Amino acid sequence: MPGSRRTRGRSSVWAGLLALILLVTTACVPGPPDDPRPPGDAAVHFTAQGDIGVGSGAKKVLDVVASLKPQLNLALGDFSYKAGLEEQFCDMVTGKLGTELPYQLVTGNHESDGQDGDIENFVRCLPNKLPGMQGDYGTQWYADVPEKNPVIRFILVSPGIDFRNGPLDYSRGSERWRWTADAIDAAKSENIPWTVVGMHVPCLSLGRYDCQAGEEFTNMLIEKKVDLVLSGHDHVYQRSHQLGTGSRCPGLVAASFSANCLTDSDSSMVQGAGTVFATIGVGGVGLYEITDNDPEMGYFATWSGKNLNPALGTLDVKATAGDLSARFVPAEGYSLTDSFRIQRK
Template identity: 70%
Template sequence: MARSLGKRGKAGIGACLLGLALLLSACQPGPPEPSPRPSPGTPSSSPAPSSSSPAPPSSDAAPAPGEPVHFTAQGDIGVSTGAKKVLDVVAGLNPQLNLALGDFAYKAGLERQFCDMVTARLGEDFPYQLVTGNHESDGHDGDIEKFVQCLPNKLPGIQGEYGTQWRVDVPAQNPVVRFILVSPGIDFRDGPLDYSRDSERWRWTADAIDDAKSQNIPWTVVGMHTPCLSIGNYDCQAGQDFTNMLIEKKVDLVLSGHDHVYQRTHQLSTGGDCAELVPASFTSGCLADTDGSMVQGSGTVFATVGVGGVGLYNVHAEDPEMQYFASTSGKNQDPALGTLEVRATADELAARFVPADGYTFSDSFTVRRR
């Protein structure tokens, strides 16, 4: 016959059960810890504020491999109120990078002031990517080397001489866009760089285009300060042969500044009824597609975005090259400061002109892959 437990035994068992219960409760997950408060200046996920006080683009904006690429581009900027308005637009659009197409401060000694103006609106880590214009290439109205120091390259995998002639694939792995930035038609301290037919710089550019195609990178974008076709104040400073080479190799989009207008061509091609593009004239056979929705491989679109902040030039409608253009804006016709915004996926390149505050002009176009 089993003996019954006394008071001491019952108390011991009760203590053991209580201790086991406490141990099990300690192993259960507690309520989640509250998320840490962001430190001052940390970008948030809330919608971008108005252009009057834009937040800098987020520092983690770099695209993952194969994801869409979102960028802006403009040239001829200055350090004026207009420049700040355009930078505010860029900040509000929150792109992954910006192509600054030359002519920055327009005065020697203002390099740091220009850089501070940019970083104050876009952030220290934002890829504000430079290619020189004629105002800073020879040191007369600024020094491209000083701009490169205070606005250095922020993109991985860049090749070439940043600020003058360079290329980069974005994203770095499984890229969607190859950017090729060059400097034809610009005087440097030792004179102009040689982009004549079959020169070293010509071959570097042509090889960069061919290599992008051999790697099946969906889109090729060439940027430079000087255009060839223009209904502004300048003639073909980029060079006729160099421009025709870009068309022959079917570069998708060529961006420039220099002329203080916005101008965007139809899709242009050579061959057949257009043996070559001849500046200061018009050949209808060079028009490959004249609507706003184009197909890759049919030709090249040229866009001049020389409206990044400085004063505008007139559009010369009597220029025979005018018939190559699908959209134009200048001092005497739909004036606007602003930026080109481009979104590129593996299947489509979609672009639009976004005006700064106080302007209404707009333009848009798409190029789709076959």
């Protein structure tokens, strides 16, 4: 009947309007917040080395870095080894790696006080290229990579280094101690998958030097579960097992060894169990000898020096949200290899 057709027509119109209202309302309802973790396929690729110089060895190592095509490079101090060669050093780096690669600096002892170069001059010709960097570039800074949804927080500090006015204070509770601890804690609270600390001087070492970084500062890095600590200064390559503190290991003591501080002694590790320390003081200058009866040797998985499998080269690291893998890549004419992997739980 005509009346029935009109009723059915009105019903169809109201049904269409209701569907349109529901569609618009649903589109306007905010969805869940963005996941703060990086996407599964995000990756960061970086290289790291220290103690570089301006000679043929440095150029060989830079050739290796260039061939690896990292997203950034951490230069862990001791650059030209002579005052007045800052521009020459920078030109060497950019000549091999180009001007766009973030070649990120932290001072070593040779340029911190101006006697063998000036960190301020290096900073001018190799400036920071990481967006969002916080702190005093070249001395104490951190940056998240990538800046959005970061995979790694890099924290570069300068304990145990003499400046023109003396060493910086990284003692327990000092302003620089708190700055470092806060940068680590914030990375954890922001769910950044990996925390990497870089500095020129190590604490544990099989080369010439003692614990210049300081026992308490080193143990703080372990207690806060930093994943990887990188250094130079000793002209050797050495990589530790995963080390941790706890009831059986209250803290590492320099120039001694406690098996209770070893949390994983193979090359495949799990995040959170401890910290891996790597010294890559083999960026180009002459090598130092390994002390083969050093009591700290039990902490190390691999070592190389002038007297034991000598090699110049770089550490090559790739990280995703779930995995950090690293390997030592030797320069031309050397054969040392090393690799390790840390997986997230």
